[in-house]
Amino acid sequence: xxxxxxxxxxxxxxxxxxxxxxxxxxxxxxxxxxxxxxxxxxxxxxxxxxxxxxxxxxxxxxxxxxxxxxxxxxxxxxxxxxxxxxxxxxxxxxxxxxxxxxxxxxxxxxxxxxxxxxxxxxxxxxxxxxxxxxxxxxxxxxxxxxxxxxxxxxxxxxxxxxxxxxxxxxxxxxxxxxxxxxxxxxxxxxxxxxxxxxxxxxxxxxxxxxxxxxxxxxxxxxxxxxxxxxxxxxxxxxxxxxxxxxxxxxxxxxxxxxxxxxxxxxxxxxxxxxxxxxxxxxxxxxxxxxxxxxxxxxxxxxxxxxxxxxxxxxxxxxxxxxxxxxxxxxxxxxxxxxxxxxxxxxxxxxxxxxxxxxxxxxxxxxxxxxxxxxxxxxxxxxxxxxxxxxxxxxxxxxxxxxxxxxxxxxxxxxxxxxxxxxxxxxxxxxxxxxxxxxxxxxxxxxxxxxxxxxxxxxxxxxxxxxxxxxxxxxxxxxxxxxxxxxxxxxxxxxxxxxxxxxxxxxxxxxxxxxxxxxxxxxxxxxxxxxxxxxxxxxxxxxxxxxxxxxxxxxxxxxxxxxxxxxxxxxxxxxxxxxxxxxxxxxxxxxxxxxxxxxxxxxxxxxxx
Numbered sequence: 260x261x262x263x264x265x266x267x268x269x270x271x272x273x274x275x276x277x278x279x280x281x282x283x284x285x286x287x288x289x290x291x292x293x294x295x296x297x298x299x300x301x302x303x304x305x306x307x308x309x310x311x312x313x314x315x316x317x318x319x320x321x322x323x324x325x326x327x328x329x330x331x332x333x334x335x336x337x338x339x340x341x342x343x344x345x346x347x348x349x350x351x352x353x354x355x356x357x358x359x360x361x362x363x364x365x366x367x368x369x370x371x372x373x374x375x376x377x378x379x380x381x382x383x384x385x386x387x388x389x390x391x392x393x394x395x396x397x398x399x400x401x402x403x404x405x406x407x408x409x410x411x412x413x414x415x416x417x418x419x420x421x422x423x424x425x426x427x428x429x430x431x432x433x434x435x436x437x438x439x440x441x442x443x444x445x446x447x448x449x450x451x452x453x454x455x456x457x458x459x460x461x462x463x464x465x466x467x468x469x470x471x472x473x474x475x476x477x478x479x480x481x482x483x484x485x486x487x488x489x490x491x492x493x494x495x496x497x498x499x500x501x502x503x504x505x506x507x508x509x510x511x512x513x514x515x516x517x518x519x520x521x522x523x524x525x526x527x528x529x530x531x532x533x534x535x536x537x538x539x540x541x542x543x544x545x546x547x548x549x550x551x552x553x554x555x556x557x558x559x560x561x562x563x564x565x566x567x568x569x570x571x572x573x574x575x576x577x578x579x580x581x582x583x584x585x586x587x588x589x590x591x592x593x594x595x596x597x598x599x600x601x602x603x604x605x606x607x608x609x610x611x612x613x614x615x616x617x618x619x620x621x622x623x624x625x626x627x628x629x630x631x632x633x634x635x636x637x638x639x640x641x642x643x644x645x646x647x648x649x650x651x652x653x654x655x656x657x658x659x660x661x662x663x664x665x666x667x668x669x670x671x672x673x674x675x676x677x678x679x680x681x682x683x684x685x686x687x688x689x690x691x692x693x694x695x696x697x698x699x700x701x702x703x704x705x706x707x708x709x710x711x712x713x714x715x716x717x718x719x720x721x722x723x724x725x726x727x728x729x730x731x732x733x734x735x736x737x738x739x740x741x742x743x744x745x746x747x748x749x750x751x752x753x754x755x756x757x758x759x760x761x762x763x764x765x766x767x768x769x770x771x772x773x774x775x776x777x778x779x780x781x782x783x784x785x786x787x788x789x790x791x792x793x794x795x796x797x798x799x800x801x802x803x804x805x806x807x808x809x810x811x812x813x814x815x816x817x818x819x820x821x822x823x824x825x826x827x828x829x830x831x832x833x834x835x836x837x838x839x840x841x842x843x844x845x846x847x848x849x850x851x852x853x854x855x856x857x858x859x860x861x862x863x864x865x866x867x
Contacts, residue, residue: 266320269319269320270311270320272376273310273311273314273373274307274311276368276369276372276373276376277303277306277307277310277342277369278303278306278307280365280368280369280372281299281302281303281306281361281362281365282299282303283368284361284362284364284365284368285299285361287364288360288361288364295358297354298350298353298354298356298358299358299361301349301350301353301354302346302349302350302358302362305345305346305349306342306343306345306346306365309341309342309345309346310338310339310342310369313337313338313341313342314338317334317337317338318334319334319335319338331377332374335370335373335374335377336370339366339369339370339373340366342369343362343365343366343369346362347359347362350362394419394420394421394422395420395421395422395460395461396422396424396457396458396459396460396461397413397421397422397423397424397459397460397461397462397463398423398424398425398426398427398444398450398453398454398457398459398461398462398463399423399425399426399427399441399463399465400426400427400428400447400462400463400464400465400466400477400481401426401427401428401464401465401466402426402427402428402430402433402438402443403428403465403466405465405466405467405491406426406428406438406465406466407438407439408465409423409463409465409491410423410426410438410439410441411439414439414440421461421463423439423441423463424441424457424459425441425442425443425444425453425457425459426438426441426442426443426444427443427444427445427446427447427449427450427453428443428446429446429447434446444456444457447476447477447480450480450481450484451483451484454484454486459484459486460486460487461486461487461488461489462481462484462486462487462488462489463488463489463490463491463507464477464478464481464488464489464490464491464510465490465491467491467492474510478510478776482775482776485778485780487778488509488510488776489507489508489509489510490507490508490509490510491507492507492508509776509777510776511776524745524748524813527745527748527749528557528744528745528747528748529557530748531612531613531654531655531747531748532554532557532559532613532744532747533557533558533559534558534559534560535559535560535611535612535613536559536560536561536563536609536610536611536612536613537554537559537561537562537563537611537612537613537614537615538563538565538605538606538609538611538613538614538615539551539554539562539563539564539565539614539615539617540565540566540596540614540615540616540617540618540644541565541566541596541616541617541618541619541659542563542564542565542566542571542572542575542617543564543566543568543570543571543572543574543575544566544571544617544618545736546617546659546736546739546740546743547566547575547615547617547618547659548571548574548575548578549736549737549739549740550615550617550740550743550744551564551575551579552578552579552740553737553740553741553744554615554744555579555582555583555587558583558586558587559587560587560588561587561588561589561590561609561611562579562587562588562589562590563590563592563605563609563611564576564579564589564590564591564592565592565594565605565618566592566593566594566618567593567594567595567596567618569593572591572592572593573591576589576591590609592605595640596616596618596636596640596641596643596644597635597636597639597640597643598643599643599647602643602644602647603643603647603650603651605647606644606647606648606650606651606653607647607650607651610651610653611653612653612654612655613653613654613655613656613657613747614644614648614653614655614656614657615657615659615743615747616641616644616645616656616657616658616659617659617743618636618640618644619636619637619640619641619659619675619678620632620633620636620637620671620674621661621671622671623663623669623671623672623792624792626669626670626671626674627669627670627671630670630843630844630847631837631843633670633671633674634670634674634833634836634837634843634847635837636674637671637674637675637677637678638674638677638678638681638833638836639833641658641678641681641682642678642681642833644656645658645681645682645685645693646685648691648693649685649689649690649691652690652691653691654691654692655691655692655694655747655750656682656691656692656693656694657694657695657696657743657746657747657750658678658679658682658693658694658695658696659695659696659743660675660678660679660695660696660697660698660755661675661697661698661699662697662698662699663675664676664678664679664697665697667848670843670844670847673844673847673848674847677833677847678695679695679697679755681830681833682694682695682753683695683753684830686752686753687753689752692750692751692752693750693752693753694746694747694749694750694752694753694754694755694756695754695755695756696742696743696746696755696756696757697755697756697757698734698739698742698757698758699731699733699734699763708766708769708770709769709773711723712769712770712773713773713777715784716773716774716777716779716784719784720783720784720785721784721785721786721787722770722773722774722784722785722786722787723786723787723788723789724766724767724770724786724787724788724789725766725788725789725790725791725792726766726788726790726791726797727765727767727788728765728797729765729766729767729791729797730763730764730765730766730797731763731764731766733764733769734758738758742756742758742816745813745816746816749813749816754818755818756816756817756818757816757817757818758816758817767786770786771786774786
């Protein structure tokens with residue numbers, strides 16, 4: 260309804276109520292409409308003028324009455340009360356008398372009729388205009404603020420395909436009460452019973468502050484029902500306007516990681532990023548682009564996006580430009596880290612304070628068949644960027660590494676271990692603070708198993724897993740990127756930082772979770788074991804035995820450091836790597852020597 264039409268209707272309705280109520284009060288009290296006619300007439304004129312003026316002051320005609328609640332009722336109370344007081348003052352001033360009883364009844368009639376007319380529209384809209392035909396009967400888990408907000412949103416929405424019918428909540432004090440007319444039908448242990456009794460077709464988890472372990476338990480119970488299960492957005496995203504409460508999403512594997520997120524030292528990160536020039540190689544990749552997004556929140560002076568892929572650099576540049584326009588300079592650079600001259604030119608031109616080196620080939624089986632390219636990109640590319648950083652006196656250099664660099668059995672892992680050794684060798688003689696950050700598999704990144712599993716599930720299966728006992732460490736893309744930033748703040752030179760990633764996860768369990776979260780059963784989507792691929796290990800490690808230190812340099816972050824013996828002569832060794840391609844892997848693994856120095860002492864040195 261147009262604003263002017265709506266305003267006119269409310270104005271006429273209120274005028275009718277105000278003019279008739281004072282005479283109706285006289286009839287109720289005295290069984291006549293004619294008591295003190297002059298006083299009543301004057302009072303009605305004062306009432307209607309004061310009511311409409313106050314209605315505009317208190318915004319009574321600007322309220323959205325289809326969502327009427329306590330706030331709107333309070334506005335009505337304020338307008339009616341002040342207008343009645345104004346009429347009483349007018350009576351006393353003009354006639355030296357006040358009709359207390361008549362005005363008291365008039366006040367009550369105003370509240371009842373004006374309030375009732377508004378709330379009647381909400382009732383009509385909710386129960387007659389909002390058809391629930393064809394909507395899915397929905398069970399809301401969590402009867403707190405989040406659950407109540409979701410229920411109200413769904414009840415008032417004509418567009419939503421969900422119809423809330425009940426809550427579940429483990430709080431004993433909430434049992435058998437109602438919220439927005441919906442019963443709290445029991446606790447989580449009653450899920451199966453309630454779902455069957457109320458013919459539930461959809462489940463919403465509406466507990467924004469839920470701990471990871473408890474979420475795991477709830478999701479596990481929900482998947483047993485084979486009912487589609489979703490979760491509401493995080494409450495901070497709702498409050499900041501990033502998403503609406505009605506933008507429910509599927510439960511992702513990332514939500515079920517059994518590990519609390521790393522708490523960052525915001526001050527130390529801000530100190531070396533804010534107002535500085537930051538260069539990120541591989542800026543269009545999964546990790547590189549997320550590092551860009553995280554760095555942008557600290558508002559550097561310049562953010563340089565360097566990458567080989569034209570389209571990916573365009574996308575991250577457009578994303579950042581749309582969100583941080585005119586706040587700092589964002590510079591896209593198309594360059595290959597293997598092009599030594601180009602890399603030296605770019606580092607010399609922009610003179611970054613910090614370089615995050617995320618450009619790498621990382622797909623294990625693919626690199627087994629393309630060994631020369633893995634060496635050129637992961638080793639020589641790292642060497643080019645690192646030596647450019649050393650030559651141009653960059654303050655901090657952070658290498659994004661991998662758990663596959665520990666006791667490597669494949670080309671990709673070996674090239675990343677040699678890349679670590681390259682920067683450790685430079686660290687011993689450079690003013691630049693070089694460090695590496697080593698973590699496990701990143702959920703959702705390009706080349707990870709998650710997108711592959713999702714595609715296989717979407718196609719009806721089977722989901723292919725290499726071996727039933729294969730395990731991996733997992734973390735989310737934001738966590739990985741945050742670790743990289745924190746490492747830059749902790750770096751003193753030569754360290755390898757490792758995140759405490761909790762317990763390793765079986766790949767087959769990951770596949771089972773994804774199948775269930777997609778609303779399927781293992782009977783619908785089978786799992787097929789294909790055998791270990793070339794270069795793969797059954798179990799990954801984050802630190803070798805000779806690197807392990809029990810001391811945390813930061814909550815949930817450990818440090819390992821290779822010896823000078825391990826990196827000594829590394830430049831001479833890698834120069835001859837490509838001389839004989841038939842023995843490239845053998846020569847590559849031969850460059851990696853065991854470390855023997857006391858890691859605890861080196862960890863203390865790195866943390867000091």
